[in-house]
Amino acid sequence: MTRVVCLTPNPAIDVTYRVPTLTPGGAHRVADVLERPGGKGVNVARVLHALGVPCVIVAPLGGPAGTWLADALTDAGLAVRAVPVAAPTRRTFTVVDEGGTATAFNEPGRPLTGAEWAAVVDAVNEELAGAEALVVSGSLPAGAPEDLLPRLIAAGVPAVVDTSGPALLAAAGAGPVLLKPNADELSAALPGLSHTDAARRLLALGAERVVVSLGADGLLGLAGGEAWRVAAIPGVTGNPTGAGDATVAALVRGLIDGTSWPDVLADAAALGAAAVLEAAAGDVDLAAYTRFLPTLHAERLE
Amino acid sequence: MTRVVCLTPNPAIDVTYRVPTLTPGGAHRVADVLERPGGKGVNVARVLHALGVPCVIVAPLGGPAGTWLADALTDAGLAVRAVPVAAPTRRTFTVVDEGGTATAFNEPGRPLTGAEWAAVVDAVNEELAGAEALVVSGSLPAGAPEDLLPRLIAAGVPAVVDTSGPALLAAAGAGPVLLKPNADELSAALPGLSHTDAARRLLALGAERVVVSLGADGLLGLAGGEAWRVAAIPGVTGNPTGAGDATVAALVRGLIDGTSWPDVLADAAALGAAAVLEAAAGDVDLAAYTRFLPTLHAERLE
Numbered sequence: 001m002t003r004v005v006c007l008t009p010n011p012a013i014d015v016t017y018r019v020p021t022l023t024p025g026g027a028h029r030v031a032d033v034l035e036r037p038g039g040k041g042v043n044v045a046r047v048l049h050a051l052g053v054p055c056v057i058v059a060p061l062g063g064p065a066g067t068w069l070a071d072a073l074t075d076a077g078l079a080v081r082a083v084p085v086a087a088p089t090r091r092t093f094t095v096v097d098e099g100g101t102a103t104a105f106n107e108p109g110r111p112l113t114g115a116e117w118a119a120v121v122d123a124v125n126e127e128l129a130g131a132e133a134l135v136v137s138g139s140l141p142a143g144a145p146e147d148l149l150p151r152l153i154a155a156g157v158p159a160v161v162d163t164s165g166p167a168l169l170a171a172a173g174a175g176p177v178l179l180k181p182n183a184d185e186l187s188a189a190l191p192g193l194s195h196t197d198a199a200r201r202l203l204a205l206g207a208e209r210v211v212v213s214l215g216a217d218g219l220l221g222l223a224g225g226e227a228w229r230v231a232a233i234p235g236v237t238g239n240p241t242g243a244g245d246a247t248v249a250a251l252v253r254g255l256i257d258g259t260s261w262p263d264v265l266a267d268a269a270a271l272g273a274a275a276v277l278e279a280a281a282g283d284v285d286l287a288a289y290t291r292f293l294p295t296l297h298a299e300r301l302e
Numbered sequence: 303m304t305r306v307v308c309l310t311p312n313p314a315i316d317v318t319y320r321v322p323t324l325t326p327g328g329a330h331r332v333a334d335v336l337e338r339p340g341g342k343g344v345n346v347a348r349v350l351h352a353l354g355v356p357c358v359i360v361a362p363l364g365g366p367a368g369t370w371l372a373d374a375l376t377d378a379g380l381a382v383r384a385v386p387v388a389a390p391t392r393r394t395f396t397v398v399d400e401g402g403t404a405t406a407f408n409e410p411g412r413p414l415t416g417a418e419w420a421a422v423v424d425a426v427n428e429e430l431a432g433a434e435a436l437v438v439s440g441s442l443p444a445g446a447p448e449d450l451l452p453r454l455i456a457a458g459v460p461a462v463v464d465t466s467g468p469a470l471l472a473a474a475g476a477g478p479v480l481l482k483p484n485a486d487e488l489s490a491a492l493p494g495l496s497h498t499d500a501a502r503r504l505l506a507l508g509a510e511r512v513v514v515s516l517g518a519d520g521l522l523g524l525a526g527g528e529a530w531r532v533a534a535i536p537g538v539t540g541n542p543t544g545a546g547d548a549t550v551a552a553l554v555r556g557l558i559d560g561t562s563w564p565d566v567l568a569d570a571a572a573l574g575a576a577a578v579l580e581a582a583a584g585d586v587d588l589a590a591y592t593r594f595l596p597t598l599h600a601e602r603l604e
Contacts, residue, residue: 064366
């Protein structure tokens with residue numbers, strides 16, 4: 001039985017090329033090509049799947065790239081509800097050199113038609129029957145309906161949203177159980193405020209809880225009148241892409257399991273750190289997670 | 303009726319991204335994505351098609367990328383004989399900045415099985431029935447049979463070959479009607495010789511004619527005991543990718559039409575220059591070609 005529905009409004013095939021060095025203006029022979037299903041909602045679902053939480057990915061998919069992506073997710077053991085759309089699914093290209101420097105090229109998501117967005121909403125609502133939570137992660141393609149997230153959140157199943165820009169503010173007003181911006185996204189949406197004040201503004205707009213991921217400064221979690229903080233694990237370095245998605249996976253699991261708020265935050269920080277150790281977004285080092293968890297505790301700020 | 307069969311042993315989808323500037327280590331939002339069928343044999347066929355010479359592309363194609371490539375060629379009005387293979391067709395990925403600097407990342411062609419190579423040879427031989435020439439253009443994927451080009455050339459239809467490395471020397475021994483290396487390819491295959499001496503070596507190995515494209519220094523053409531030279535059009539700048547393929551298209555057209563050798567060479571130089579003016583490999587500026595042609599004449603060196 002599906003417990004969590006993971007909507008990925010802007011899925012991608014993440015292509016990674018390894019080259020010895022990146023020389024602008026040069027011609028590079030690529031020794032190693034890695035293609036992997038991507039998009040933040042896909043990464044959240046991968047982590048939930050690794051944690052044993054039954055979930056389904058809902059995503060608009062188009063063209064040969066969309067077919068490839070659906071097949072690759074199914075092959076990885078993930079449940080997928082593909083919503084067929086005309087526009088081909090986008091790619092991201094990342095070039096990694098021998099020193100580990102990553103240079104990313106992100107195609108924009110191609111616009112969907114109004115009827116295609118309506119089909120996405122219908123698919124989410126069908127999959128939500130009997131589910132305990134909805135996760136919406138990632139950007140929206142240009143031209144997405146402004147009321148898309150409010151409508152999905154208002155449908156009644158507790159919604160956890162990790163997005164940015166105007167969509168973040170629009171989501172807050174519809175009463176999600178949790179918003180999870182990172183520090184940059186929060187500052188961009190609500191400039192000129194401290195992280196705590198900006199998070200309070202999201203609560204005032206209607207969010208029940210707000211968690212702000214602060215990278216090396218850990219996590220900040222607000223709920224009701226309380227603010228909590230979890231420090232980061234010292235010395236954890238690696239690939240930060242996907243850490244936020246692992247954090248979201250831990251948060252949604254904690255919420256549907258009824259775990260206490262401080263324990264949910266500590267768990268989310270530990271799983272985020274365990275994701276940093278993995279080269280690919282959507283993977284977590286479960287052994288490291290088990291080591292990290294007892295060392296982390298949420299501290300009440302106010 | 304097909305006059306020319308264009309074998310592309312290593313086809314690709316050429317993906318071009320436009321970005322304002324390329325910053326190593328940065329994350330780039332890609333405003334403009336262009337996907338186009340690529341591979342040198344494909345480019346030759348595009349130019350022959352633009353010249354009104356009926357031709358067919360033979361290429362091993364695999365995966366969703368292979369399907370896309372066959373469909374895109376068909377949509378462009380080109381005849382394609384796709385040989386289905388298991389390995390997905392590769393991509394090349396070029397990032398062009400606002401200053402026009404192109405940074406290229408080329409995936410290697412994935413290996414085919416022996417049975418797949420046999421199917422490629424069978425397809426070429428079937429398409430050659432009634433045709434006047436075979437063109438083989440581009441690199442061979444790793445693991446291609448060493449006797450692939452010799453067997454195709456020895457089949458009897460006049461063969462024009464544009465390749466590099468050991469395959470260039472192997473082709474020479476089988477008696478092709480024409481080899482068309484560029485200066486770098488010729489020097490790499492036969493190091494330490496002048497272009498003329500290296501070209502003579504290819505004649506000695508068995509090639510009937512050799513044309514060396516020298517970029518801004520024009521073309522060098524050897525046949526029998528004669529050596530001819532055509533200067534480049536002064537001041538033509540732009541995209542040199544695809545100029546060699548336009549040159550090959552002009553050479554093969556001239557040979558099957560029975561045009562005199564000096565006129566074939568002048569025509570090839572004019573069409574190559576007209577390709578430099580176009581942003582995409584496989585396109586030629588036919589108006590420029592018409593202007594250039596009367597200004598070019600082959601000069602006999604010996």
